Amino acid sequence: MKVAIIGATGYSGIELIRLLQNHPYVEIEMIISGSHDGSRISEVYPHLEEIIDDKLVALDIEQLEKVDLVFFATPSGVSKNTLPLLMDRGIKCIDLSGDFRLKSPGAYEDWYGLEAAEQKYLDQAIYGLSEIYSKKISTATYIANPGCYPTAVLLGLIPALKSGIIDPGSIVIDGKSGVSGAGRKASLGTHYAEINENVKAYKLGRHQHIPEIEQTLGDVYGEKVNITFSTHLIPMSRGIMCTMYADFQQDVTTDEIIHLYKEYYQNSPFVRVRKSGIWPATKEVAGSNYCDLGFLADHRTGKLSIVSVIDNVVKGAAGQAIQNMNLMNGWKATTGLLMTPVYP
Amino acid sequence: MKVAIIGATGYSGIELIRLLQNHPYVEIEMIISGSHDGSRISEVYPHLEEIIDDKLVALDIEQLEKVDLVFFATPSGVSKNTLPLLMDRGIKCIDLSGDFRLKSPGAYEDWYGLEAAEQKYLDQAIYGLSEIYSKKISTATYIANPGCYPTAVLLGLIPALKSGIIDPGSIVIDGKSGVSGAGRKASLGTHYAEINENVKAYKLGRHQHIPEIEQTLGDVYGEKVNITFSTHLIPMSRGIMCTMYADFQQDVTTDEIIHLYKEYYQNSPFVRVRKSGIWPATKEVAGSNYCDLGFLADHRTGKLSIVSVIDNVVKGAAGQAIQNMNLMNGWKATTGLLMTPVYP
Amino acid sequence: MKVAIIGATGYSGIELIRLLQNHPYVEIEMIISGSHDGSRISEVYPHLEEIIDDKLVALDIEQLEKVDLVFFATPSGVSKNTLPLLMDRGIKCIDLSGDFRLKSPGAYEDWYGLEAAEQKYLDQAIYGLSEIYSKKISTATYIANPGCYPTAVLLGLIPALKSGIIDPGSIVIDGKSGVSGAGRKASLGTHYAEINENVKAYKLGRHQHIPEIEQTLGDVYGEKVNITFSTHLIPMSRGIMCTMYADFQQDVTTDEIIHLYKEYYQNSPFVRVRKSGIWPATKEVAGSNYCDLGFLADHRTGKLSIVSVIDNVVKGAAGQAIQNMNLMNGWKATTGLLMTPVYP
Amino acid sequence: MKVAIIGATGYSGIELIRLLQNHPYVEIEMIISGSHDGSRISEVYPHLEEIIDDKLVALDIEQLEKVDLVFFATPSGVSKNTLPLLMDRGIKCIDLSGDFRLKSPGAYEDWYGLEAAEQKYLDQAIYGLSEIYSKKISTATYIANPGCYPTAVLLGLIPALKSGIIDPGSIVIDGKSGVSGAGRKASLGTHYAEINENVKAYKLGRHQHIPEIEQTLGDVYGEKVNITFSTHLIPMSRGIMCTMYADFQQDVTTDEIIHLYKEYYQNSPFVRVRKSGIWPATKEVAGSNYCDLGFLADHRTGKLSIVSVIDNVVKGAAGQAIQNMNLMNGWKATTGLLMTPVYP
Structure with a gap:
């Protein structure tokens, strides 16, 4: 071909x-x-x-x-x-x-x-x-x-959202991206000395990936979903991590969530679900097509935390x-x- | 002396x-x-x-x-x-x-x-x-x-919490720290080749700074406050950023929040409040005793986002x-x- | 197998x-x-x-x-x-x-x-x-x-040495290595906060790769060759660059050197010889088995400079x-x- | 004032x-x-x-x-x-x-x-x-x-050159610089993703600091001095290290060289001379006005190695x-x- x-x-x-x-x-x-x-x-x-x-x-x-x-x-x-x-x-x-x-x-x-x-x-x-x-x-x-962000976010959220475990009105997404996501065009915002040894928040509430994520969440959920989405530039070339938070029903455990995701993605060779207590890292997917997911259902707060990592360029x-x-x-x-x- | x-x-x-x-x-x-x-x-x-x-x-x-x-x-x-x-x-x-x-x-x-x-x-x-x-x-x-985390978090949250603008039950804190926060002791977790070109989530829901933050929030608010707190290791030596999210009352604007904080910290020379649309970066406080704060009251979602940065070692x-x-x-x-x- | x-x-x-x-x-x-x-x-x-x-x-x-x-x-x-x-x-x-x-x-x-x-x-x-x-x-x-260092050095030096273009008594090698070369064992010397935003010289004149390089240079040249070899730790995970210097005969040009190397390595698919004025970078071989070489025969000083890069782990x-x-x-x-x- | x-x-x-x-x-x-x-x-x-x-x-x-x-x-x-x-x-x-x-x-x-x-x-x-x-x-x-390069080079070379210990015709200088030295103007060559996890050689034999160094060496030595000078871009914001090599007279030891430099710079509070076996690192001068120097007189090869570091911006x-x-x-x-x- x-x-x-x-x-x-x-x-x-x-x-x-x-x-x-x-x-x-x-x-x-x-x-x-x-x-x-x-x-x-x-x-x-x-x-x-x-x-x-x-x-x-x-x-x-x-x-x-x-x-x-x-x-x-x-x-x-x-x-x-x-x-x-x-x-x-x-x-x-x-x-x-x-x-x-x-x-x-x-x-x-x-x-x-x-x-x-x-x-x-x-x-x-x-x-x-x-x-x-x-x-x-x-x-x-x-x-x-x-x-790039929508891929990490949607693979992380969809099974929980579709299953009804989380409240769609409570979703907060904290995104962290390497600099290659901004492309190769030279700019002050991608200048080495400005990025190195620095974390910078940018485009809070204004990132063009917000409507893309909401459109797809709405499609799979069947109702309009609004998200809070923040993005941060990290001093690395490749990699995206999205840490996501949502209210969950009190009777679900971390292990049940993990089980749900393992089932959901059983025929998806590029999605890997981590065990309880093990958290993903962007380096663990570098140069590859994997998306790794980690979970915590915290009963102190009633919040589910989901961590999703991908190589943004792959x-x-x-x-x-x-x-x-x-x-x-x-x-x-x-x-x-x-x-x-x-x-x- | x-x-x-x-x-x-x-x-x-x-x-x-x-x-x-x-x-x-x-x-x-x-x-x-x-x-x-x-x-x-x-x-x-x-x-x-x-x-x-x-x-x-x-x-x-x-x-x-x-x-x-x-x-x-x-x-x-x-x-x-x-x-x-x-x-x-x-x-x-x-x-x-x-x-x-x-x-x-x-x-x-x-x-x-x-x-x-x-x-x-x-x-x-x-x-x-x-x-x-x-x-x-x-x-x-x-x-x-x-x-280090509590300093960044508390300076960012206290004025909003005390003023009653945010719902204390809705607080989510996404922390990002440079590696010096882990101390100088050699360990696999601080090995250069493991940290470089990597973001890693760690200790979600288990970080020892959680009770410290909750104790102080409870003290200033007058009631027990529970927080969702996640921490991430960033490939840099110095710097902490905490991005915080909470539900707010619909009638507050970003500029009003900024005004509130400027008032609250008017006699605090180390706290700097950014203008609307300008977000803090850890490099902007490197080596100094400043804490810089940025804000967004997003009416699409009803969430207030607060970004707080400090040099963790200072x-x-x-x-x-x-x-x-x-x-x-x-x-x-x-x-x-x-x-x-x-x-x- | x-x-x-x-x-x-x-x-x-x-x-x-x-x-x-x-x-x-x-x-x-x-x-x-x-x-x-x-x-x-x-x-x-x-x-x-x-x-x-x-x-x-x-x-x-x-x-x-x-x-x-x-x-x-x-x-x-x-x-x-x-x-x-x-x-x-x-x-x-x-x-x-x-x-x-x-x-x-x-x-x-x-x-x-x-x-x-x-x-x-x-x-x-x-x-x-x-x-x-x-x-x-x-x-x-x-x-x-x-x-790792010997591979970069020897592929860079051997054709010039064997051809008699350079004086074997004048060889200076300045090595620069990423941190993965030191292995995965945790140590203060590989602690992120000590390496990041830092270049450190180490083991000058004492590195165990010196006798390995000299043994092989002696083998191909037919006489004992002594080298000056310095090593430097660079804030990156992978990659070695060796910049090498030696006195050359006054009548050789950069292009002739490049021609010589291209001939020498014509059946070596992993050695790539850069054009005059183009210098190798470690990132250009990252994750691959290539060794890239660049050259300058500087008639102002009578020194040949050779730059050799490899991915130290590959x-x-x-x-x-x-x-x-x-x-x-x-x-x-x-x-x-x-x-x-x-x-x- | x-x-x-x-x-x-x-x-x-x-x-x-x-x-x-x-x-x-x-x-x-x-x-x-x-x-x-x-x-x-x-x-x-x-x-x-x-x-x-x-x-x-x-x-x-x-x-x-x-x-x-x-x-x-x-x-x-x-x-x-x-x-x-x-x-x-x-x-x-x-x-x-x-x-x-x-x-x-x-x-x-x-x-x-x-x-x-x-x-x-x-x-x-x-x-x-x-x-x-x-x-x-x-x-x-x-x-x-x-x-920036000339400062590091000249403070490192002048005492040895003036004292007649080294052969001025044999000087090789291998420079390594952080990216801030290239200024703040955005360019592909200073783009984060191009610099990070990379060492790149540049301008070998063509750097505009060559005539500046030679002019000053000639001034203190009393005769024209030609140098071989290579420059390398290092993935860090601040810091320059120059590793210098020159033939020395066989009867000088590292300790004698160190003694000579300590004497020479005894009234220079910003020049620090390291002990034998201790090598400078750019991080050890970061943000400060110091120039740190380290030495090896290697009798195996007859070469003196001098390592000089400064913060290029200070x-x-x-x-x-x-x-x-x-x-x-x-x-x-x-x-x-x-x-x-x-x-x-």
Whole structure:
């Protein structure tokens, strides 16, 4: 199978390249980058030298008809214009950006501050949270790949929410992210000396992942769910941890919660549920497609705490995109994705 | 004034030494360390060479009668045995460890797993949260210096709690700490390669700072307050951030909250209240005695978010200890403590 | 093929496990660990959960006869006692420790401060610098896998030295290593708060890799070579960079040097030679088996500068061990080792 | 005394502000910043809130006549145009940039790629390496404050070079710097995710500090000295280490070298000479004006190794600038500069 990557010089783009090197059924046919058109990818990223030497080419919609699937690894605001052109041609796409995740154009415009794609295009994109929507994904042509925070949050919350154990009105999510999540564009906010030896809170109550999380929680719960969501920048390159809190019914124990999650995810090879008293760490999933979960039902306070970790560039972006590609093609979800975490 | 430091080779101990170099009224008379008895402090810590060359001496209670005040910078479980001997002699003490913070011996035994000091000794120690208990501190002889997390949490929560704006039953605290908070003792949990490029949740619902926070919240509120408290290890040396969440009354705005805090702390030179939309960062207080606070009253969710940052080794330990010493002696609270944060 | 790993709970041991998951011809039969005997490897390392769940077993020489090859991932001073027992039984071994690298027992005793293995055992071990000694390795039964610094240094120096371009008496090597090179044992020297935001020089002129480098340089050059070698601890987990300096003949240019190296390593898929003006970075080889080299022949000073980077845990330990296993078995050197570097 | 700071929003500028808060004789009268004209400094740098609230003003030469001394904390290429205007008015200046360090306009143009200031202005600036040129500095009106690398290198090399112990033709300098040395301007090269967990060599043989070091070595030695100088970017914010190598006469021991340096720097309170076998670390000078030195005369190789560390923002910039201001005013060199290093 032949694929193209648009926006290949961002961190999600090169992670797609890294992971696709291991994929048995896929060949990268075209690497598209507006900003580096004409260079070779190994000139922009010397770590790829002697591994992949493709030239970066400019976007040409006609040329994309040659490939079987197109990945968009572009910043917000790009695919909303380009992806509809591919939809009109029926070319399979997986969009790693936020442009097709929100079904309401108004919500997109409110939270992203950009004009949304037309409703008819938004409606065609399936939300690619692999573990939850695997059936829909398997027949999808266009995938809106989930955001990094939403992936960690939703895998952590959905089983408890669906089972009715927690009060949906009480959900607090405290997110902690490495800096690669902000992309590769140079900015004061990602300058080494500003980030190192620092934790910074940002965008409290204003993060564009809030409506994405609420839309999906509402979908699985059947009612509107509002969340309190805070984000923090952590001095590390990769990794997201979300610590989540919600009121629970008094008669549930930590072990019962763990049992519930183990059942729920028994056919989900990338979700690992920790034993009681063992807490996840981002390093334990680094470079891999795993999502690790830990739990505490604290009867002193009546609060359930859930800790969820992923590698934001893998399960939170390129890895889940490949998992979705696998599902779309009827391959095993784990095809090309069974990398052991890189530790330490 | 002459002081002694017991446990001077831990991180709080050497921070006391650093800060006391700047103090106009104090001289370090004795540096006591069981583990390095006989060495000079500059052999253990070469960064102190040509600054302070005192020999480390073993603890000798009689010798301590020569000094005006004794700092305990020891791990939990040390001062509970030694400090009573000084109380019996009426020697002023500031204890940076947790041994005299909890007024209930049972609580200490539950959360620390150690036998507590006798009630009559516990009762004599004043809890040294400088901004809140300045009056009591000014006449105290023995100070139980607050823990690092409790300092950040309590300064952030107390004005809102006392004013009745938030529901005490709804408080969630998400703590993030640099590694120096774990002390200098080598352990797998503080090994560089395990911490670097990692965020790890630990001790959820079991941290020994929970009863300390609840005791003080209960004291200022007048009723028992239970909190949900989670702690996370961050790949940095210094700094604590606590992000706090609580339900608030619908008719309060972020700006009103900020106004309330500015009023409350108008005579507290070390507490800085950020404007709406500006969030604190640990680096902005590094090496200094400041506590910076930021706020959001989110009407979508009815939750108040409070972000509080301190340098755990300064305001969370040695700096607040000196602030308390200043208060005990009738000096200005800021004496010797007006260090500008070290940035970047 | 079945292998056993002795000392599997150190960083080299778990990296062997990670890499062997990708190897098409090898199965891990036994994981041996004195310190964690009876636990499962995934209890010691939660990142391995659901990937490998083997129990750690105690060393039992008889049991090792069941496997085709034994990896020693033990600290110095262990294999010198155990490996001879396997030699007596003719069981293939690859020793990642320093015990069999030095052919002179006296040198081992001088630099390691331990009694050496008997000469007859030392003589049987082939020094496994894969690119340089591939022929000998292909027929070897016992491999002394090179140290991390020596791998980076020797791949960088040997072509220039053999070609006679540089003066062997003028070699200066400035090594910079991440902290994983010091192993997983907790110590003050690897405590996060001591390493973070710090560069520390250590063991100048006394590092045990000096005789290993000199022995190999002498072997390829045909005469004794003495080097000046300094080592520095860098606040990162993985990666080694060695910057090397030597006097060169005035009529060589940087491009000629680069040409020489490209020729020399044309059949060495893991050595990548950078273009003039492009310098290697450790991140560009992270998680991979590559060694990247950069060069400057500076005619202002008559010095050749060579920069060599590897991932110390891969090419400097477990990766090269697998590369050697591949060579010993007549497999392609790259079998199971073509991981793209993890970036960023 | 009243001072102005031009370019106050860079890292050297805010470090001047931090350090001048502690200075007993100096008041900051004007903070000049083209890029943030009109803002308050505490809006650009929230860590300064409630400490200094001055407005940033645009440069106005006439206004500068009100102050006693002007600090330039500007990037290269700014002061060469502005400082001559102040020289024409006889206003004392300390220039932290590289514009007036090289006495030869041609050298400046070669290494900086910019047109130099006129020779008559270059000639008026005294090179402010405080320990070496204290006499000249004490009567100077204009100071070219040394670069960060040159400060570490020159303090480490000069005593050995002047004493004739080392061969000036054999000097190799391996520099390692934290990222703050590159300034605050956002760039891909200082992006957190590119720097973290990485060591990168850069500008080998091309760094603009080479002619500055050679000019000063030549000045103290009396003959032209050429150096081999390599620079490496280290994942930390502050700190420079230079490891230096040179051939020495065979009859000198490490202890004799140490003795020589202790003598040489006996009246230099900011230079600390480590004992034999003890090596400096950048963290041991963090936040302070110290330069720590360590030595090895290795008789195996005939090479002397010298390790020199400074905090690049303090002794390598703002601290040394204040030290020079002290000398110019006849104050004690240590006035306002006796900060204990911040550890850890």
